[in-house]
Amino acid sequence: MSVTTPSGFTAQGAAAGFKSTGARDLALVVNNGPLDVAAAVFTANRAKAAPVLFSERVVADGRARAVVLNSGGANCFTGEQGSSVTERTAQLTAEAIGAESRDVVVCSTGLIGEQLPVERFEAAVPALAAELADTDAAGIAAAEAIMTTDTVPKTAVYRGAGWSVGGMAKGAGMLAPGLATMLVVLTTDAVADAAELDAALRASTRVTFDRLDSDGCMSTNDTVVLLASGASDQTPGSAALQEAVTAVCADLARQLLHDAEGASHDIEIEVVGAVSEDEAVEVGRSCARSNLLMTAIFGNDPNWGRVLAAIGTTSASFDPYDVDVTFNGVRLCTKGGPDRPREECDLTPRRTHILIDLHAGERAATILTNDLTHDYVHENSAYSS
Amino acid sequence: MSVTTPSGFTAQGAAAGFKSTGARDLALVVNNGPLDVAAAVFTANRAKAAPVLFSERVVADGRARAVVLNSGGANCFTGEQGSSVTERTAQLTAEAIGAESRDVVVCSTGLIGEQLPVERFEAAVPALAAELADTDAAGIAAAEAIMTTDTVPKTAVYRGAGWSVGGMAKGAGMLAPGLATMLVVLTTDAVADAAELDAALRASTRVTFDRLDSDGCMSTNDTVVLLASGASDQTPGSAALQEAVTAVCADLARQLLHDAEGASHDIEIEVVGAVSEDEAVEVGRSCARSNLLMTAIFGNDPNWGRVLAAIGTTSASFDPYDVDVTFNGVRLCTKGGPDRPREECDLTPRRTHILIDLHAGERAATILTNDLTHDYVHENSAYSS
Numbered sequence: 001m002s003v004t005t006p007s008g009f010t011a012q013g014a015a016a017g018f019k020s021t022g023a024r025d026l027a028l029v030v031n032n033g034p035l036d037v038a039a040a041v042f043t044a045n046r047a048k049a050a051p052v053l054f055s056e057r058v059v060a061d062g063r064a065r066a067v068v069l070n071s072g073g074a075n076c077f078t079g080e081q082g083s084s085v086t087e088r089t090a091q092l093t094a095e096a097i098g099a100e101s102r103d104v105v106v107c108s109t110g111l112i113g114e115q116l117p118v119e120r121f122e123a124a125v126p127a128l129a130a131e132l133a134d135t136d137a138a139g140i141a142a143a144e145a146i147m148t149t150d151t152v153p154k155t156a157v158y159r160g161a162g163w164s165v166g167g168m169a170k171g172a173g174m175l176a177p178g179l180a181t182m183l184v185v186l187t188t189d190a191v192a193d194a195a196e197l198d199a200a201l202r203a204s205t206r207v208t209f210d211r212l213d214s215d216g217c218m219s220t221n222d223t224v225v226l227l228a229s230g231a232s233d234q235t236p237g238s239a240a241l242q243e244a245v246t247a248v249c250a251d252l253a254r255q256l257l258h259d260a261e262g263a264s265h266d267i268e269i270e271v272v273g274a275v276s277e278d279e280a281v282e283v284g285r286s287c288a289r290s291n292l293l294m295t296a297i298f299g300n301d302p303n304w305g306r307v308l309a310a311i312g313t314t315s316a317s318f319d320p321y322d323v324d325v326t327f328n329g330v331r332l333c334t335k336g337g338p339d340r341p342r343e344e345c346d347l348t349p350r351r352t353h354i355l356i357d358l359h360a361g362e363r364a365a366t367i368l369t370n371d372l373t374h375d376y377v378h379e380n381s382a383y384s385s
Numbered sequence: 386m387s388v389t390t391p392s393g394f395t396a397q398g399a400a401a402g403f404k405s406t407g408a409r410d411l412a413l414v415v416n417n418g419p420l421d422v423a424a425a426v427f428t429a430n431r432a433k434a435a436p437v438l439f440s441e442r443v444v445a446d447g448r449a450r451a452v453v454l455n456s457g458g459a460n461c462f463t464g465e466q467g468s469s470v471t472e473r474t475a476q477l478t479a480e481a482i483g484a485e486s487r488d489v490v491v492c493s494t495g496l497i498g499e500q501l502p503v504e505r506f507e508a509a510v511p512a513l514a515a516e517l518a519d520t521d522a523a524g525i526a527a528a529e530a531i532m533t534t535d536t537v538p539k540t541a542v543y544r545g546a547g548w549s550v551g552g553m554a555k556g557a558g559m560l561a562p563g564l565a566t567m568l569v570v571l572t573t574d575a576v577a578d579a580a581e582l583d584a585a586l587r588a589s590t591r592v593t594f595d596r597l598d599s600d601g602c603m604s605t606n607d608t609v610v611l612l613a614s615g616a617s618d619q620t621p622g623s624a625a626l627q628e629a630v631t632a633v634c635a636d637l638a639r640q641l642l643h644d645a646e647g648a649s650h651d652i653e654i655e656v657v658g659a660v661s662e663d664e665a666v667e668v669g670r671s672c673a674r675s676n677l678l679m680t681a682i683f684g685n686d687p688n689w690g691r692v693l694a695a696i697g698t699t700s701a702s703f704d705p706y707d708v709d710v711t712f713n714g715v716r717l718c719t720k721g722g723p724d725r726p727r728e729e730c731d732l733t734p735r736r737t738h739i740l741i742d743l744h745a746g747e748r749a750a751t752i753l754t755n756d757l758t759h760d761y762v763h764e765n766s767a768y769s770s
Contacts, residue, residue: 047697112690299766305497312432381684
């Protein structure tokens with residue numbers, strides 16, 4: 001039920017000493033072929049961590065044999081020393097599995113601006129590689145090893161006819177993509193070329209992870225990588241592959257949302273009646289990023305005025321006095337004015353739905369976000385991350 | 386020490402019943418001439434409240450006789466009924482002071498999406514006008530009447546040679562400009578024409594209120610209005626007038642910052658070495674809007690990695706590996722990597738200074754903001770506003 005579900009993949013997780021708690025903090029996912037096709041998307045933040053800069057070069061040729069990931073340190077803003085730690089990690093992994101270091105993707109997550117002790121990789125990587133397995137337990141161990149403030153490991157699978165897609169993810173701070181770093185590894189045993197993989201991955205992330213906006217903070221380390229082994233000998237084709245990858249990404253995105261730091265409401269902001277999908281996304285994102293709206297929802301207050309105030313900061317086509325806003329099925333605002341009394345709306349359930357009709361066009365998009373809570377402030381002020 | 390300090394102005398504040406607490410909630414500032422020159426800037430939010438839409442028309446001709454302001458209700462998203470309440474308020478004020486309603490600026494602040502009871506204006510405005518005075522006490526009463534979640538009234542003055550500028554402000558949620566609504570009334574007895582006033586006001590707000598970004602939320606009601614009576618018979622000229630207005634606006638902006646909802650740190654983000662002033666502002670604003678950075682400062686954690694991650698989301702010219710970051714005088718990051726240990730930096734004082742050197746050019750700008758605290762979440766989740 002994880003990255004090891006598709007044929008041709010082994011994985012494992014272990015404790016290498018990066019986390020002071022002694023929990024698992026080093027994960028390895030290996031593609032045993034016959035194919036070694038790969039695609040990846042990385043954070044759009046211009047301040048990228050050392051492993052992101054390294055891994056961008058690794059996947060540039062559309063090939064990768066393995067992904068090695070550590071929690072307990074982001075290896076970001078760590079200068080030349082940080083780059084050499086990443087290179088050494090790839091080299092150690094390559095040696096342990098019989099590959100080239102230019103075919104090893106490296107991911108790190110945790111506190112920014114601290115050096116990772118290279119000797120911990122030296123001690124742990126060979127032992128980890130020796131324990132690689134294709135079992136469910138091994139896949140779960142890998143998913144556990146990438147957790148930081150996550151409270152549960154996150155895995156998902158999609159089963160096709162004789163082939164499958166598996167995945168694991170971590171991320172709890174968040175996600176625009178987010179600073180506490182989203183890392184996702186996806187595997188498939190389908191037969192596909194690099195261009196197909198890349199197209200499927202980009203189409204999937206555009207409508208899943210890219211529409212998850214928990215706290216508006218964009219990470220320095222975010223990485224989503226998709227590996228194809230071809231071990232199923234099935235060639236589902238671009239459309240089926242994209243559908244499968246999107247299903248797994250959507251499942252993982254909802255798990256990330258549900259486990260977001262300190263959240264008490266999982267919020268779906270559905271924007272309809274937009275001139276374009278991009279404008280629908282812009283409107284949804286402006287609401288997701290409004291601290292005033294997100295604290296109101298924490299207080300179970302369906303404050304639709306804050307929705308309209310957020311929309312008013314966008315450049316989307318709309319007339320403020322032709323907008324309808326519905327919270328959990330109760331239309332509180334019609335044509336930019338009060339409709340039903342807000343007392344009729346119950347925001348106590350964790351799942352919250354906000355429907356915004358711009359009455360400007362025919363396009364729609366949904367953004368997923370969380371409320372802004374005391375626990376968010378606590379988690380992000382009491383601990384460095 | 387307020388709007389009544391410059392000659393030619395009277396003011397007053399009273400309780401009209403908009404606030405359930407019985408506190409003052411209606412203010413009036415009247416320009417008794419001989420001049421009635423006026424300039425104003427309004428929220429850039431495209432969803433503007435009824436009084437903003439009305440007042441934009443009032444000041445379009447560069448003239449105004451009075452400003453009437455209420456707290457206890459923003460009169461925003463209130464449809465035609467809301468517009469007629471604003472018009473009626475201007476009419477009542479005009480009748481009470483012997484002016485035309487097209488020369489009365491109207492401002493409202495409080496909860497969005499609720500109707501204001503027009504009968505309270507009808508009962509209170511004539512009585513308020515009868516109590517107008519040019520005393521300090523009257524000016525303070527007016528400043529108190531516009532408070533919402535503000536904990537103190539905010540006033541400031543600048544004294545020139547034989548002339549002066551006075552001001553009052555409210556705003557505590559905030560300010561990009563902000564949803565809990567910033568309202569500012571400035572008065573001067575200098576002789577100036579409408580073009581001079583407008584130029585002085587825009588130049589001043591650009592470097593004061595526009596650089597205050599407490600929670601990134603933009604108000605539907607923000608208004609800054611400047612009235613000139615000419616009663617001093619002094620003509621200071623554009624440069625001196627602009628300097629005086631900027632001084633009063635900067636003073637009021639710092640008072641707003643200091644009283645921001647739930648804040649425990651007043652943060653000055655100074656960006657130097659930028660290619661342009663606009664890029665310096667963009668970089669400072671990206672930091673001010675990072676919830677992760679603002680919660681870290683609440684926790685007294687000088688998390689410079691979150692500074693670089695915020696800068697990385699901008700389009701400003703910079704090399705992440707050539708940026709220096711200094712917290713309260715301790716340089717923690719040099720060339721995008723760790724410098725001094727973060728333990729050397731003390732963030733317990735309320736005043737916090739973050740210096741960011743982009744090493745890309747010669748321009749600079751400073752953004753003022755607050756940390757993101759439990760009290761902010763509490764104030765904005767427990768009460769509608």
